[in-house]
Amino acid sequence: MQRSMIRPGNHVIKSYEAYSDMLFRIAMVHLGRRQDAEEAVQDTFIKLMEKAPDFNDAEHQKAWLIRVLTNTCKTMLGRGWRKREVKLDGAEALAADGPMDLALLQLVLALPVKLKAVIHLYYYEDYSVQEISRILQISDSAVKMRLQRGRQLLKLELEGAEPE
Incomplete structure (x- = not known):
């Protein structure tokens, strides 16, 4: 085009x-x-x-x-x-500050698209739940749920545990 x-x-x-x-x-x-x-x-x-x-x-x-x-x-x-x-x-x-940040960022990048988008906007770009809700045009509760699920997956990866 x-x-x-x-x-x-x-x-x-x-x-x-x-x-x-x-x-x-x-x-x-x-x-x-x-x-x-x-x-x-x-x-x-x-x-x-x-x-x-x-x-x-x-x-x-x-x-x-x-x-x-x-x-x-x-x-x-x-x-x-x-x-x-x-x-x-x-x-x-x-990644800003070294190998640990890079490792964490790679875990974030490995998350499903819906989860990594809210995790990135919240933690790396410092947007509030309400701002993310407006930007992505989803409800506040959907943002909170995606943050929770993303944190759970990251915690499992960081602990080396297998999901149930």
């Missing part, structure tokens, strides 16, 4: 500078590969340029970008070739 030449305005450039790193980290959690994450972030900003929505404030814009990115990642994961391939190269770009 060939896109028409769209020149980014200052608002898009400022948005890119403000949010691209955060969006890349979220995409890495979903997709697990640097190239795919970069493509998802690029597609998200292309959609911002094409649609040029009006935002109430910076938080509204940030939530819109995360939602578009999440949907883009889901679409990419749904592609036939992508279903057969799961790689976690590039996880070190997300």
Whole structure:
């Protein structure tokens, strides 16, 4: 699909500078590969340029970008070739403080998509349950349940126990 030449305005450039790193980290959690994450972030900003929505404030814009990115990642994961391939190269770009953080991050990345999305937004991006609920368009109780299930799976992995 060939896109028409769209020149980014200052608002898009400022948005890119403000949010691209955060969006890349979220995409890495979903997709697990640097190239795919970069493509998802690029597609998200292309959609911002094409649609040029009006935002109430910076938080509204940030939530819109995360939602578009999440949907883009889901679409990419749904592609036939992508279903057969799961790689976690590039996880070190997300880990902040060393091998223990990298090991924990790899466990988070191994969680099912629904669980790792809320775990990442809650623990790595410091969003509240209510904010995650709005961003992912699910109920607060669904966010809490996914956090609980994700924590349980991580605990089992960290303890080396087998699930019942």
